[in-house]
Amino acid sequence: MSTAASTINYDRRGLLGTLGRDGLLQIILIANTIIMLMPIIIMVFSAFKTTPQIFQSPFGIPDFGNVVNFVKIWNETNFLRYLLNSFIVTGASMALILTLGTMAAYAIARYEFWGAGFILMFFLAGLTLPLKLAIIPLFMLMRDLGILNNQLSLIFVYTAMGLPTTVFILTGFIRTLPNELEDAARMDGASEARIMWSIMLPLVRPAMVIAGIQNVVPIWNDFFFPLVFIQRDNLKTLPQGLTTFMGEYTTDWGVLFSGLTLSAAPIIIIYIVLSKQFISGMTSGAVK
Amino acid sequence: MTGRGLWITALLVPPLAFVALFIVYPIVAAFAYAFFDWNGLLRGEFSGLANFHTVLFVEPYASWTRNAFTHNVIVFFALMVLQNGLGFILAYALWRELPGARFHRVAVFLPVVLSTIIVGYLFKLFLHPLFGVVNISLRGMGLGFIAQPWLGQDSTALWALIVANAWHMVGFPTLVFLAGMQRIPTEMLDAVRMETQSEWVKITKIVWPLVAPSATIVFTLLFVGAFNWFELPYIMAGLDGSPYGSTDVLGLYFYRTAFGNVSSGQQDFGLGSALAVLIFVFIAAIASVITVRLRAREIQI
Numbered sequence: 001m002s003t004a005a006s007t008i009n010y011d012r013r014g015l016l017g018t019l020g021r022d023g024l025l026q027i028i029l030i031a032n033t034i035i036m037l038m039p040i041i042i043m044v045f046s047a048f049k050t051t052p053q054i055f056q057s058p059f060g061i062p063d064f065g066n067v068v069n070f071v072k073i074w075n076e077t078n079f080l081r082y083l084l085n086s087f088i089v090t091g092a093s094m095a096l097i098l099t100l101g102t103m104a105a106y107a108i109a110r111y112e113f114w115g116a117g118f119i120l121m122f123f124l125a126g127l128t129l130p131l132k133l134a135i136i137p138l139f140m141l142m143r144d145l146g147i148l149n150n151q152l153s154l155i156f157v158y159t160a161m162g163l164p165t166t167v168f169i170l171t172g173f174i175r176t177l178p179n180e181l182e183d184a185a186r187m188d189g190a191s192e193a194r195i196m197w198s199i200m201l202p203l204v205r206p207a208m209v210i211a212g213i214q215n216v217v218p219i220w221n222d223f224f225f226p227l228v229f230i231q232r233d234n235l236k237t238l239p240q241g242l243t244t245f246m247g248e249y250t251t252d253w254g255v256l257f258s259g260l261t262l263s264a265a266p267i268i269i270i271y272i273v274l275s276k277q278f279i280s281g282m283t284s285g286a287v288k
Numbered sequence: 289m290t291g292r293g294l295w296i297t298a299l300l301v302p303p304l305a306f307v308a309l310f311i312v313y314p315i316v317a318a319f320a321y322a323f324f325d326w327n328g329l330l331r332g333e334f335s336g337l338a339n340f341h342t343v344l345f346v347e348p349y350a351s352w353t354r355n356a357f358t359h360n361v362i363v364f365f366a367l368m369v370l371q372n373g374l375g376f377i378l379a380y381a382l383w384r385e386l387p388g389a390r391f392h393r394v395a396v397f398l399p400v401v402l403s404t405i406i407v408g409y410l411f412k413l414f415l416h417p418l419f420g421v422v423n424i425s426l427r428g429m430g431l432g433f434i435a436q437p438w439l440g441q442d443s444t445a446l447w448a449l450i451v452a453n454a455w456h457m458v459g460f461p462t463l464v465f466l467a468g469m470q471r472i473p474t475e476m477l478d479a480v481r482m483e484t485q486s487e488w489v490k491i492t493k494i495v496w497p498l499v500a501p502s503a504t505i506v507f508t509l510l511f512v513g514a515f516n517w518f519e520l521p522y523i524m525a526g527l528d529g530s531p532y533g534s535t536d537v538l539g540l541y542f543y544r545t546a547f548g549n550v551s552s553g554q555q556d557f558g559l560g561s562a563l564a565v566l567i568f569v570f571i572a573a574i575a576s577v578i579t580v581r582l583r584a585r586e587i588q589i
Contacts, residue, residue, distance in 0.1 A: 021487060025381040029388070032378055033395040039410055039455070040398065042421055058421040100303035107299035111292070119300060126311045130516050130571060132539070133564040136546050136557050137317035138310070140329070160310035163303055192295045221403035223519050228547070239405040243523070246409055256413065264406050271401045275394045278401060283463050 040264070047258035054253045069258035077248075079262065081234060082241030089151050089237055090220045093158035097215055098208055100159065101166030106196055106204075108167070109174035110182070120171060126164035131157070135228055142229055153229040154237070158222070162215040169214070169284060173207035174200070213274075213281025220267060238263050318568070321561035328555070339562035343545075349559070355533055356541040363450055363537065364514035370454040372506055375461030376499075380491070382462070383469045393466070397459035404456065408523030411452040415439050439524060442534030449524055449535055456520075457513075461506045468502030469495060497587055504582035508575050515571050518543065538567050 046054045047069055048062035073079050108120050131138075142153040177200065185195045226240040233244065242263055249255045271278050322339055325332035343349045378396060382389050399407065414421050417437035426435045438448040472495065480494050496503075518539030521529060527544055529536025546560025 022384060022386055025384055026386050026388075028377065029381050029386070029392045033392050035455070036395045036399060036459075039414065042414075043410055055419045055424070058424055096306075100306060103299040104303040107296050111296050113293075113296055119304065122304070122312075123307060126307055128512065128575070129311065129315060130512060130568070131311060131314070132516055132518065133542070133568045134311075134314035134318045135543075136321055136561055136564065137314040140317075141309075141314060143329070156306070157310055160306045163307055164311075167303070192292065217401055221401075221405075223403065223405050223522075239403045242403075242405050242409070253413065253419070256409070260406055260409055264402055267401050267403075268398070271398065272394070275397070279393070279397055279463055282397075282400065283460070283467060 040268075043257055043264070044261050046254065047261040049254055049257075051251070051253045054257070069254040070262070072252075072255050073259055073262065077245055077259075078233060078236075078241060079245065079259065082236050082238045082245075083262075083266075085151065085235060085241075086220060086238040089154050089158070090216060092151075092155045093162065093219050094212060094216055096155065096159040097162035097166050098212060101163055101170055101211065102201070102204065102208065104163070104167045105170035105174055106200065109171045110196075110200070120167070123164050123167040126160070127168065131161060132224055135224075139228055148229055149232050149235060151230070151235055154222075154225055157225050157229075158215075158219045162219065165214055166211040169211045170204065170207050174204060177203055209277060210281045210284050213277055214284055217267070217278070217282060315568075318561055318564050321557060322565045324558055326557035326561075329557070335558070339558045340566065343559055343562050343566070352533075352536070352541055353563070356529070356536045356538045359446060359529075359535065359537045360515050360517065362446065363453075363517060364511060366447070366450045367454060367457075367510055367514060368507070370450065371458050372461045372503075372510060374454070375458050375506070376465050378458070378462040379465035379469060380495070382466050393463070396462050399456050400459040402456070404519040405523055407452060407456045408520050411448070411455075412439065412524050415448055440531060442531050445525060445531060445535045449521055452524065453517075453520055461510075464502045464506050465499055468499035472498050497585070500582065500586040504579060504586065507582060508578050511575055511578055512571055515567060538563070542567065 042058060045060070045062050046058070048064050048066050049060075050066075050068075053060070053062070104119075104123065108116050138157065139148075142148045145153075147153045147156075181199050182195055185199050190199075221239060222237075223239040223243075226237050230236055230240065233241075236244065242259065245259050246256060249259070321331075323334060323336060325335045325338075343353055382393055382396075415423075415438040417423060417435075417440060420438075422438070423435040426432060436444055438444050476494065476498075477490075480490050484490065516539055517537050521535050521537055521540055522543075525535035525540075527540055529540050542560060542563045545556055545563055548555035
């Protein structure tokens with residue numbers, strides 16, 4: 001009897017405890033989500049307000065038909081140019097990273113040859129090195145190559161920086177692919193290049209998406225290398241152009257907020273659509 | 289060379305060339321640069337350890353170095369609590385799969401995809417002493433006495449930057465910890481539930497030890513990130529770490545020394561390289577100690 005009573009009592013406390021605990025955790029999550037989203041919501045709202053409106057009612061819902069600030073950005077600033085530059089630099093870097101990364105990873109993972117382990121180590125050594133600290137020699141190198149004030153300097157650095165993670169992810173993935181297809185094709189007399197291109201590469205696509213996302217966000221967002229390599233306004237990427245733009249409109253807060261909103265918009269939209277791939281891609285280096 | 293050998297070489301040489309030219313060479317060169325005198329962009333005489341001696345022991349460089357280094361240490365420990373600590377709690381909450389967990393997960397990671405430049409400017413505008421939303425809200429709630437020039441006084445400026453950084457990046461440790469928790473076998477959790485009702489025991493004795501691999505990575509990355517900190521202070525506090533150097537960190541100091549700043553145009557590649565080498569060696573040494581130490585407490589499930 002007494003044991004039964006105490007068990008019931010124990011269960012009831014357990015249930016209440018669970019409810020209380022889950023309630024607390026839910027409150028933590030909701031509070032955190034509000035803190036995470038509030039700055040972004042205020043930013044977007046303020047983009048549609050005049051400066052006095054922002055000062056008087058920072059939380060008020062604006063008239064979303066009021067696009068004066070955006071028109072100003074369109075007409076008076078180099079914003080579209082910066083956006084286009086960011087697309088060019090990011091696109092070219094990603095194309096190079098994925099092409100070169102797949103080549104290296106394929107060679108290391110599919111063929112046995114002397115020094116393969118060493119070559120993989122060579123790539124992985126670049127994984128953790130903070131390249132920012134080598135900015136002085138990089139600056140001199142770009143000067144000697146004659147590509148300071150040229151987007152090639154950015155594309156080359158980003159490609160080199162992206163290769164270690166890409167080779168790491170792709171090598172691991174390509175190693176897991178079965179040999180049968182490859183062997184069958186080889187029996188039929190297909191060349192090595194043909195086997196790689198038409199048989200193996202289509203299978204590698206999922207890993208390329210992960211490697212791509214892991215690299216595309218830091219490259220799109222990078223500010224440090226353009227700061228050092230690019231001076232000419234027409235060549236600036238979006239984060240760098242933003243600093244020019246923020247300096248010019250210091251008192252017009254409506255325009256400032258709409259500039260921030262416009263720069264954040266592309267990546268936020270893509271993130272919302274592909275959040276799952278973004279999360280797994282960006283944490284893939286840290287999650288084994 | 290056989291056809292196969294040529295094919296492998298053709299695949300490997302271009303990617304290797306990129307890494308060799310744009311990562312390995314600059315890092316090796318950075319070490320070499322530090323041992324020379326520099327005249328603008330021209331390399332001068334070999335000067336041994338003179339550059340290192342200057343940045344470590346000769347005023348005013350010595351106190352600048354100490355000042356910046358101290359701030360990096362503060363940033364690291366503060367973010368350890370605000371970013372990784374909070375990340376662990378949030379991960380634990382998300383792990384319960386309560387209603388709305390999917391939405392919360394997307395929300396907590398959203399700031400991580402934004403550029404640091406956007407985050408920096410956003411918080412700079414929010415923290416404006418007169419028109420910023422933070423002080424406007426405080427005054428609106430009758431708490432006007434708390435309203436401060438957050439970025440304008442040395443007692444709060446560094447902390448404002450730390451909070452902005454925590455807001456920006458907290459999603460990263462959260463989702464890395466969450467992935468670690470999701471890998472804990474359910475049988476193990478059921479077994480614990482039979483033994484004890486205490487949530488505290490469950491967290492400290494089971495969850496925490498089993499997410500050790502995630503902790504190793506998150507701690508190491510935070511360490512490297514904290515000692516490389518540049519963009520956020522550059523945008524929010526400026527290249528001089530204003531006000532009065534109270535937000536100066538090694539990243540800003542290194543950049544300023546190497547490339548000069550607006551107020552004084554002088555640049556010194558020799559001193560800059562010496563700083564880079566010191567920071568580099570420090571990061572590499574401590575990061576490996578952290579990794580080895582933390583690896584040792586990881587348990588294989």
